[in-house]
Amino acid sequence: MCPGxxxxxxxxxxxxxxxxxxxxxxxxxxTTSSAETSPRPDIPGPDDEGPLYVARRKIxxxxxxxxxxxxxxxxxxxxxGIYYGLPFVRWDRGPDAPSQAVLIDFPNRRFYFFFxxxxxxxxxxxxxxxxxxxxxxxxxxAVAGRVWxxxxxxxxxxxxxxxxxxxxxxxxxREHLLRDREPWTIQRLGRSAAKHFLxxxxxxxxxGAWVLYFADAPTLVKELATFExxxxxxxxxxxxxxxxxALAGHMREQVCLYMCPWPRIQAALTDEYALNVTYxxxxxxxxxxxxxxxxxxxxxxxxxxxxxxxxxxxxxxTGIDIRNGPNLGCIQCGLCIDACDAxxxxxxxxxxxxxxxxxxxxxxxxEGKPARYEIVRMxxxxxxxxxxxxxxxxxxxxxxxRSEGISVIHDRNPIFVRLSDxxxxxxxxxxxxxxxxxxxxxxxxxxxxxxxxxxxxxxTVTTGPMAVITVGPDQTYxxxxxxxxxxxxPPAASIPLTFRITDAKTGERASTVDHFxxx
Amino acid sequence: MLxxxxxDQRPDFDPVTGTTTTGHVWDGIRELNTPLPRWWxxxxxxxxxxxxxxxxxxxxxxxMSSYTTGAFHWQSRNAVLSDLEGLKAQRGPLxxxxxxxxxxxxxxxxxLNDFARAQGxxxxxxxxxxxxxxxxxxxxxxxxxxxxxxxxxxxxxxxAQTIRHGxxxxxxxxxxxxxxxxxxxxxxxxxxxxxxxxxxxxSLAGLPVGANANLAAGKKVFxxxxxxxxxxxxxxxxxxxxxNLSDAIWLYGADKAAIAEGVWNGRGGVMPAWAGRLDxxxxxxxxxxxxxxxxxxx
Numbered sequence: 001m002c003p004g005x006x007x008x009x010x011x012x013x014x015x016x017x018x019x020x021x022x023x024x025x026x027x028x029x030x031t032t033s034s035a036e037t038s039p040r041p042d043i044p045g046p047d048d049e050g051p052l053y054v055a056r057r058k059i060x061x062x063x064x065x066x067x068x069x070x071x072x073x074x075x076x077x078x079x080x081g082i083y084y085g086l087p088f089v090r091w092d093r094g095p096d097a098p099s100q101a102v103l104i105d106f107p108n109r110r111f112y113f114f115f116x117x118x119x120x121x122x123x124x125x126x127x128x129x130x131x132x133x134x135x136x137x138x139x140x141x142a143v144a145g146r147v148w149x150x151x152x153x154x155x156x157x158x159x160x161x162x163x164x165x166x167x168x169x170x171x172x173x174r175e176h177l178l179r180d181r182e183p184w185t186i187q188r189l190g191r192s193a194a195k196h197f198l199x200x201x202x203x204x205x206x207x208g209a210w211v212l213y214f215a216d217a218p219t220l221v222k223e224l225a226t227f228e229x230x231x232x233x234x235x236x237x238x239x240x241x242x243x244x245x246a247l248a249g250h251m252r253e254q255v256c257l258y259m260c261p262w263p264r265i266q267a268a269l270t271d272e273y274a275l276n277v278t279y280x281x282x283x284x285x286x287x288x289x290x291x292x293x294x295x296x297x298x299x300x301x302x303x304x305x306x307x308x309x310x311x312x313x314x315x316x317x318t319g320i321d322i323r324n325g326p327n328l329g330c331i332q333c334g335l336c337i338d339a340c341d342a343x344x345x346x347x348x349x350x351x352x353x354x355x356x357x358x359x360x361x362x363x364x365x366x367e368g369k370p371a372r373y374e375i376v377r378m379x380x381x382x383x384x385x386x387x388x389x390x391x392x393x394x395x396x397x398x399x400x401x402r403s404e405g406i407s408v409i410h411d412r413n414p415i416f417v418r419l420s421d422x423x424x425x426x427x428x429x430x431x432x433x434x435x436x437x438x439x440x441x442x443x444x445x446x447x448x449x450x451x452x453x454x455x456x457x458x459x460t461v462t463t464g465p466m467a468v469i470t471v472g473p474d475q476t477y478x479x480x481x482x483x484x485x486x487x488x489x490p491p492a493a494s495i496p497l498t499f500r501i502t503d504a505k506t507g508e509r510a511s512t513v514d515h516f517x518x519x
Numbered sequence: 520m521l522x523x524x525x526x527d528q529r530p531d532f533d534p535v536t537g538t539t540t541t542g543h544v545w546d547g548i549r550e551l552n553t554p555l556p557r558w559w560x561x562x563x564x565x566x567x568x569x570x571x572x573x574x575x576x577x578x579x580x581x582x583m584s585s586y587t588t589g590a591f592h593w594q595s596r597n598a599v600l601s602d603l604e605g606l607k608a609q610r611g612p613l614x615x616x617x618x619x620x621x622x623x624x625x626x627x628x629x630x631l632n633d634f635a636r637a638q639g640x641x642x643x644x645x646x647x648x649x650x651x652x653x654x655x656x657x658x659x660x661x662x663x664x665x666x667x668x669x670x671x672x673x674x675x676x677x678x679a680q681t682i683r684h685g686x687x688x689x690x691x692x693x694x695x696x697x698x699x700x701x702x703x704x705x706x707x708x709x710x711x712x713x714x715x716x717x718x719x720x721x722s723l724a725g726l727p728v729g730a731n732a733n734l735a736a737g738k739k740v741f742x743x744x745x746x747x748x749x750x751x752x753x754x755x756x757x758x759x760x761x762x763n764l765s766d767a768i769w770l771y772g773a774d775k776a777a778i779a780e781g782v783w784n785g786r787g788g789v790m791p792a793w794a795g796r797l798d799x800x801x802x803x804x805x806x807x808x809x810x811x812x813x814x815x816x817x
Contacts (some may be wrong), residue, residue: 051755052555053555053556053559053560055555055557056556056557219771254556257556258559332563411654412654413652413653413654413655413656414652414655414656414663415653415656417663417665417666417814418767418768419666419667419668419768419814420666420668420763420768421668423812425665427654427813429811455813482813
């Protein structure tokens, strides 16, 4: 009884009644329990409520070779390579800006991503990225099931890496199983120590890479090595070392089975045409030994291709039996496909007894109809369209993003001021943004009233409707502007005023509108 | 076929998973009776153990007349104090500079000027806004600090002097000026004189007066009684705190009734001295901030 099976989906109506499922369940339970270190609760009897808590069944995933394993290796190398290496990629932004390609600069409230620099008020780019990420996940799910879980999820990638280390040090499944039953010898201690040391090294490196995204990487590495780095850096390295070691080394499939909401969400998102790692029971059943099946075939009786060798179960990183059907415990990494293909090749049967397929196709084949693959469906088109629209909007806004900006707030108290000679005045707080990496002079003008006098508090030079404001590189500048007029205004006047800044050198402009209020 | 298995004689047995269900059904969906992972249980116990740590390091148990203070001796009061200390340290050099600099030095240093305005804003909101309004807009009897009429002077030094010592306050250095007498109430002027002088004062500011207004009589009353403080042309005198009556700004209102009421009952606005309550740097910051409202004089 694996925990994954406890939370199985139940689209089993399609399953032929020939394989007595309970027999399978019992067989699987009894086979695996022989390999277990802790006793498993059996199927509850009539008066048994069942246990409240179950111990974790230790999983010894077997090494496997094949197409999907190669894909997983590639994804692992690429994703981990990006994660560990990206902080060291340099990007020249000039002398006044950091030269790190990807940097989250919290003290200065800036996010740098290659040629893009995001300010806190542009957090909507992050919203856009999150929408893109969500829609990409949905699209992946609609096309080929849990692609994220099986290949891309950090939990999967790091667990894969940690299991590989485990196989190096403790041996492959069979060896590890046998050794775990031996008494503790020096050799066993040594193997275990080596494993945990390597795990901790990877975990420590993972935490170390994390903090490099928040400060200049080469400098921080030097500081970390000479114990001059800020305490918070060491603290985060410690936290991430612990979480990586615990989650990838010890929790592994328990994260997917019990902690992660995504499997549950995907179960609600999926539909009958989504390709999933599927045991093609139309081909596989009735299962039997190679000899028995050959004999049945010779007599002209139906015989399945499944030889019940359990290779698909042994390689599974979450320890489930894919032959029980779609299952929340299945992260759909495709390793059982590789394992089964290897067996099929040996017994000279066609490959892909386990493959990316749908229950619909199994039924169609049983009815003698050709398989149907519908990648282009309402939902895949819809998800792709949303991705395209959001990406297009983001690209457009990024491409047309201005490097200057102005915002204005009208004084709330008093709304207007009557001066001693009868002149009317409104006070405004302006903020001028300079997102470029150069110091810039902006000409500030105010339009909207025939007779306008603009005064900048603290500036004695300005007269008339114009002022020159200097803003430092990558900075904002707040100033108080007083706009006054002798024009006679209608009662309760609210006249639109346009505040415009123009770069004195390049002529780039930005403007905003507020109102001139009167009595 | 599955039905023949003895294990599923129970109504709450689920043949797909091989486990029982809790018997709860929602819209035909049954809840599996899945046991919790044991590590979850250990984690639960671990959080209970962790909570014991709070008793040890933080204040927790009430005693007869006190409480257990915990190993960290943590207190919200101390936490705020240390936050304030941190803030002070952060402001350190600039705050020292502000305390040492003269008002003119602050005004001519853009960085110090910005810092003073930033310091002045919360101080104004805490101490001045109740009378003068959140943005210094004032109200009836409380001068608008944004405009360009200053009864007691609008230069940085004069504003600072007013804040420090107040107006007609108990402070020895407070400017007392001349409180306006209650001309009507004290029997100095008759009702008709008060009405006439009110009309005349409106005419000084160029405001319309009634057709039957006796401006000549009002002018005489003004010259005899008011001009000594407000000046012959009603331009006011700062050293006496007598406001300009000929401009567009009216502290108590420009209508005839408001002016007549002032003449009848007298006026004499009071502002408390802040020297003992606010430190000198704060008063300087307030002067800079108030000056920056836009009406400040050089």
